[in-house]
Amino acid sequence: MKLDIGGFGPLLISRPAGRDAALVVRAYQRPATDTEPIELDFSRVQVIAPSWLDEFIQTLESEFGKRVVSLPSNIPVVVETLRALQPD
Amino acid sequence: MSSLPETLREDLQQLIAWRTSRQLSHTTLVCVSRDQLSARLPRIATLLQHPDAALITALLGEIGNNCFDHNLGQWRGTAGCWFAYHFSAPHFWAILADQGQGIRNSLQHVLPKNIQSDQVALEFAFDKRVSGRSPEQRGNGLKFVRQIINCEKPRALLCYSGAGMVSFGAVQAELTEAYAQYADRTIAIVGTTSVLQWELPL
Numbered sequence A: 001m002k003l004d005i006g007g008f009g010p011l012l013i014s015r016p017a018g019r020d021a022a023l024v025v026r027a028y029q030r031p032a033t034d035t036e037p038i039e040l041d042f043s044r045v046q047v048i049a050p051s052w053l054d055e056f057i058q059t060l061e062s063e064f065g066k067r068v069v070s071l072p073s074n075i076p077v078v079v080e081t082l083r084a085l086q087p088d
Numbered sequence B: 001m002s003s004l005p006e007t008l009r010e011d012l013q014q015l016i017a018w019r020t021s022r023q024l025s026h027t028t029l030v031c032v033s034r035d036q037l038s039a040r041l042p043r044i045a046t047l048l049q050h051p052d053a054a055l056i057t058a059l060l061g062e063i064g065n066n067c068f069d070h071n072l073g074q075w076r077g078t079a080g081c082w083f084a085y086h087f088s089a090p091h092f093w094a095i096l097a098d099q100g101q102g103i104r105n106s107l108q109h110v111l112p113k114n115i116q117s118d119q120v121a122l123e124f125a126f127d128k129r130v131s132g133r134s135p136e137q138r139g140n141g142l143k144f145v146r147q148i149i150n151c152e153k154p155r156a157l158l159c160y161s162g163a164g165m166v167s168f169g170a171v172q173a174e175l176t177e178a179y180a181q182y183a184d185r186t187i188a189i190v191g192t193t194s195v196l197q198w199e200l201p202l
Helices: A015-028 A050-067 A076-085 B006-021 B034-040 B043-048 B053-069 B102-108 B118-127 B141-149 B172-180
Strands: A002-004 A038-041 A068-070 B081-088 B091-098 B155-161 B164-168 B192-199
Touching (some): A050 A068, A050 A076, A076 B053, A076 B141, B034 B081, B043 B081, B053 B192, B102 B155, B118 B141, B118 B155, B141 B155
Antiparallel strands (some): B155 B164, B155 B192
8 A cells, every 4th residue: 555645634734633644544544465565655745854754653563563665755855864874 | 253143142132131030031932832833833845944953952952941850840930941043144143041940950869879960960961861850761852962072063052050161163162152142051040051053054
């Protein structure tokens, strides 16, 4: 299942907003099976920050585990956000 | 010698007044809620009309949201995030400030042995993946800020909290000197103040 992250809005910044977006996914955009990956598609993202994405991923992983996968992107703000979420 | 634009210097005077009066001395520059900050941030892209606008907006969003993430119910003065910015091509400046508990207090209860001063607390906050909001697993926002600023491009960030101060970026000396002409360190005795300078490539 592919999730269009840009569809959550033009400004994806705060932790509360990231958690809220993930709760919407858990309610309305559930994967069809227990094994289907959840792919995060950043191609339409305008502005995103690590706080939003970290909260979004953590909230999804609390239910779906490591099936949540970030697709590669060459959008600078997405690249920097994904880099900040990598372990040190 | 570098200098800040006249409009930003005027805003700095208002920031000082806001800090000392503990009142909303200039309400249009104070976001009293996260929603107000989120409503103002998109105007930066409209103002700049530049590919770097997304990175700048994300960076300011991270710093601005920290005001609320770590200070709700912990304000030492007026609640909210003081936010001003100016653009005079090719330079963009922004100031974010709060009257919150400051970075040292925010971290003290999670790492008491490591935090011995405002300066150590500030350096630790930008160097490590750590957050005062234990037990939540957080703390990558300032890492994001540091990695964007720390490059060979002409960018700089100053951050003051209590008696501590850290600076990053290729033009940090220039910005520190310019800022010091108009505001001394006491501007951040209560809470935190961050100052950004970003030169937009033509």
